[in-house]
Amino acid sequence: EAGVTQSPTHLIKTRGQQATLRCSPISGHTSVYWYQQALGLGLQFLLWYDEGEERNRGNFPPRFSGRQFPNYSSELNVNALELEDSALYLCASSLFVGYRSYEQYFGPGTRLTVT
Amino acid sequence: AQKITQTQPGMFVQEKEAVTLDCTYDTSDPSYGLFWYKQPSSGEMIFLIYQGSYDQQNATEGRYSLNFQKARKSANLVISASQLGDSAMYFCAMRLIQGAQKLVFGQGTRLTINP
Numbered sequence: 282e283a284g285v286t287q288s289p290t291h292l293i294k295t296r297g298q299q300a301t302l303r304c305s306p307i308s309g310h311t312s313v314y315w316y317q318q319a320l321g322l323g324l325q326f327l328l329w330y331d332e333g334e335e336r337n338r339g340n341f342p343p344r345f346s347g348r349q350f351p352n353y354s355s356e357l358n359v360n361a362l363e364l365e366d367s368a369l370y371l372c373a374s375s376l377f378v379g380y381r382s383y384e385q386y387f388g389p390g391t392r393l394t395v396t
Numbered sequence: 397a398q399k400i401t402q403t404q405p406g407m408f409v410q411e412k413e414a415v416t417l418d419c420t421y422d423t424s425d426p427s428y429g430l431f432w433y434k435q436p437s438s439g440e441m442i443f444l445i446y447q448g449s450y451d452q453q454n455a456t457e458g459r460y461s462l463n464f465q466k467a468r469k470s471a472n473l474v475i476s477a478s479q480l481g482d483s484a485m486y487f488c489a490m491r492l493i494q495g496a497q498k499l500v501f502g503q504g505t506r507l508t509i510n511p
Binding site for chain 2: 312314316323324326329336337339369371373375377384385386387388389390392
């Protein structure tokens, strides 16, 4: 069974540009989560999508946005890139049944570098 | 709000020895789950073990066990018979059972296994 996949592996952008990161969940998982792992800041929750809806977002500005498609894959968009957006962006997926989610399985991440 | 504290930034252990990685947590919610993840240098977060707040017995998964002491709010990871491949960052995380399904992570412990 295929795990969570993310693309691209690496992304280099300049300040002010937009970045789009993609994630495909494990087959059968309806929930997708995005996390940012910036140097010195640890892992921070960004967004949670389930059944195409944004369910929760972390303490990030509105220029971080995303969506979930009917096949449950997801996109994270970061507009007006700033240098401090440089980080490893991790996507995770899980089952979500009866208002309860299960273990989150992570993808390999996209390393975004903003110059 | 939930909080995870990992007080050991780094640990060095001889191969084949057992190792305990410390984790304490804080939440006022009685229903939660505790997780341990391993992050090798490749960046991918690998799920290791889960403990629910109502579970009566400590969780075990192969060489991994979770020493859950609810009254002390601690959830230490024990790795028995350590191997060179265990060298990685280890993160403790928690999630509430109801409501926002985000994982809250600790700062991590870098474990190095020496031959």
